[in-house]
Amino acid sequence: MDLTNNFSQHNERLMLKHGGNLEQEAKRLGVHINSLIDASASLVPFALPTPLQNCLTQQINGNALKIYPDRSYLTLREAISKFHKIHSSMVLPGNGASEIITWAARDAANHGMSFLPSPGFFDYKRALRCWDGKFITSPLPLKWNSTFPQVFPLEPHRQVAWITNPHNPTGQCWGRDSLEDLLNSQNLVICDEAFLPLVPDGEKESLIPLVANHPNLIVIRSLTKLFSIAGLRLGYAISSPMRLQQWQEWRDPWPVNGLAVMLGIKLMSEEHLLEKQIEKVQNWVKEEGRWLQTNLQKLPSITAHPSAANFQLIESNASLKSFREALAHKKILLRDCSSFEELGENWLRVSLQGRSNNRRIIKAMQQVLRYTSG
Ligand SMILES: Cc1ncc(COP(=O)(O)O)c(C=O)c1O
Incomplete structure (x- = not known):
């Protein structure tokens, strides 16, 4: 077996599945x-704002590369939770939204069949396959108008609903009202809001305010899109404290690196930035x-x-x-x-x-x- 050849073919397949x-x-x-x-x-075409660039330089010259980050990520969790006006125990920072997707998929695999709107972001399948999670795809209508937000058009009759808001690759933004019903009918709802902060008036459609009363809801956020820091890797989950505590026990000890932590604290705590x-x-x-x-x-x-x-x-x-x-x-x-x-x-x-x-x-x-x- 030619392993080098296999590896490069695998890379080519990955290139087709992801841009960038x-x-x-x-x-x-x-x-x-x-x-x-x-x-x-x-990604956005803007350079990182100067105060954030300065923060990175200071941190490189300071302790961020030298010492282990705080394993509980308490200060970062507090900064994120303050911004979203929720309790810090409902926040878990991750190595980009992608790492959070992996743990959400582990829970999904334990809650039955996952329902994936299609076409959709390929990474959900990758993550579900890690845990032998069962999934079924359901086609989205391929014609839509230009009025946003729109009514989520599918009725998931499965146990786990994966929602991407706005949807990738179609760019449709779903109205919160049309997603709320799912919370009462599904074992688990995973809502990936990686691009929502980029959508004009999009925040109104976020499911974050519903997390406190719905332990079956996981909201996924990414900071890599908004600030073009895909190489730094920073995202977070908002969900029930018990679920996030469990993920914290399962995962590697320091998934979010020291630089990402310090930048995250700076940008989330200085709200004007x-x-x-x-x-x-x-x-x-x-x-x-x-x-x-x-x-x-x-x-x-x-x-x-x-x-x-x-x-x-x-x-x-x-x-x-x-x-x-x-x-x-x-x-x-x-x-x-x-x-x-x-x-x-x-x-x-x-x-x-x-x-x-x-x-x-x-x-x-x-x-x-x-x-x-x-
Ligand atoms: C819908 C969606 N969610 C999550 C991600 C991953 O984001 P991150 O760079 O924070 O891992 C992407 C990346 O393309 C995406 O398109």
Whole structure:
């Protein structure tokens, strides 16, 4: 058996399942990583605010790398809980939302069949497979309008409901009212709100205020999207203290590294920093989302679907595989959707950038479409 070959094939499969594989794509295309526009991963295009950059520098020169973080993450938990106005025992920081998803899946596996809206974020299946968790996918309607929030369209008759709000990859934001009913009918509801702070007015749809009265609810949050700190890794769970205590006992001793802890404390406790970032990001999603949607819609043979989030799906009635590859050679990376059940090669996901890069994306798309049609 050729292990090296197996490993690289596995890596290729992972690249198709997740955007943001900049290093490998740059190598494949023979270009410098910084020359690429990465519209395959959905991160904000803003530099980390200066006070947070300064915090990281100070911490690198201070103790954050030298000493073990506090295993209980008490100060960080208190800062997060104060922001959300809940008790600190209802918060557990994680090594990105992804680590939290792994533990949520362990509970899901013990509560029966998981119900996964499809197309959906691939990581839920990865996490469920870790624990032999049973799951079933249920197709979401692939046409929707541009009024958000929307009514969650599926009626899960299974024991565990996984919700992504806003949904990835469609960008639909679900109304809290339409999700609330699930809490009374399911053994467990896992609501991934990784992108919710980026959605204009999205916070109103959060299930966090319902956690205190619903021990069967887990809400998952990520800070890696909002601040573009995907390399640092920071997310958290909000759920019942008993559940989180159990996860804390199961997991590695220091899953959140010292730098992420110190940055997390700084940004969650200085609320003006967080609120300023949320306002800036939501304004960007509102303005650039509208601009990109309008301009994508003008492209021939492309349908641009509405989105409340910082990414949009485009669809064609033929394969978009060579279109995506032609754009990659123009140094623009889009998210391949062939790994999403229900979508396939005729779909791509485009993540919002700043205006000049959005212009470059549209211009490059126009050129490729002109070339292939003529
Ligand atoms: C819906 C959703 N949830 C969670 C995550 C993972 O977030 P994190 O970087 O915090 O692990 C992603 C990453 O793409 C995502 O799309």
